[in-house]
Each structure stands twice: as structure tokens, then as C-alpha cells.
Amino acid sequence: MSVTELTPRIEARDGVAVTVYTKSECWGCGKTKQKLEENSIEYTEVDMEHDQTAYLYVTETLGYKQAPAVVVSAPEGVVHxxxxxxxxIRKHITHRDEAALEAAS
Structure with missing residues (x-):
């Protein structure tokens, strides 16, 4: 399966879709979601403990062993x-326009 098939296309800010793959009892997962919520960023949460396809995507396709896994789909491409x-989070979601300007200068 491709990233597009496993990453729901929910519009967030500036055409960016954010998916957060989580586990229960995960401190980093809670803090990541908190950071997104503080910045009014819409995101889709996928619980890897209850979704085997998501678990395999994160561990085998993306190659991660730590939660959360964050996938950001933007017009310019996918970052995870x-x-x-x-x-x-700041560079690719909450302040991505500022980061693009800094990179261009």
C-alpha cells in the first residue's frame, strides 16, 4: 500500500493533512497531539494497537519502532x-511557511 492509501486526506492548515499513529500509554503521543491542538491543527489519529495495517505501515514501510509516527501530506510532498x-512539528506543520522563507534566504 502507498502512503496515500494509508494516510487520510483531511485538510488542516494550508492544505496540509496530518496523521498521527499512536499507542496507548504513550507520553510522546499525548504531547504531540497536545502541540497540534494548541496550534489548532486538525489531525487524524490512528491507534496502531487496534489497527494491524497501520502498525505494519509504520514498522515495515516507514521503518519506525517508536511512537508516535507522524505523517504530513502537503502539496509539496510527504514528510514523516x-x-x-x-x-x-514546527517546521513542517505549525510554522511551515516561516521555515520555507528561512530556507529560501
Whole structure:
């Protein structure tokens, strides 16, 4: 399966769709969701403990062993990472326009 098939296309900010693959009792998952919610970012949460296809996608296709796994689908392409990574949330979701301007200068 492709990323497009497993990543729901929910419009968030600036045409960005965010999917957060989580596990229960995951501190980083809760903090990642909190960071998105604080910035009014819509996201789709997929519980890997109850969705075997999602678990296989994260572990085998993406190659991650740590939750959460975050997949960001934007007009310019797909970016993903695992674990609590506030700098990636900022760069690719909450402040991506600012990051693009910084990279261009």
C-alpha cells in the first residue's frame, strides 16, 4: 500500500493533512497531539494497537519502532518522523511557511 492509501486526506492548515499513529500509554503521543491542538491543527489519529495495517505501515514501510509516527501530506510532498519532535512539528506543520522563507534566504 502507498502512503496515500494509508494516510487520510483531511485538510488542516494550508492544505496540509496530518496523521498521527499512536499507542496507548504513550507520553510522546499525548504531547504531540497536545502541540497540534494548541496550534489548532486538525489531525487524524490512528491507534496502531487496534489497527494491524497501520502498525505494519509504520514498522515495515516507514521503518519506525517508536511512537508516535507522524505523517504530513502537503502539496509539496510527504514528510514523516517518529517520536516527540517539536522542531519537526514546527517546521513542517505549525510554522511551515516561516521555515520555507528561512530556507529560501
Amino acid at each position: 518522523w517518529s517520536g516527540l519532535q517539536p522542531q519537526m
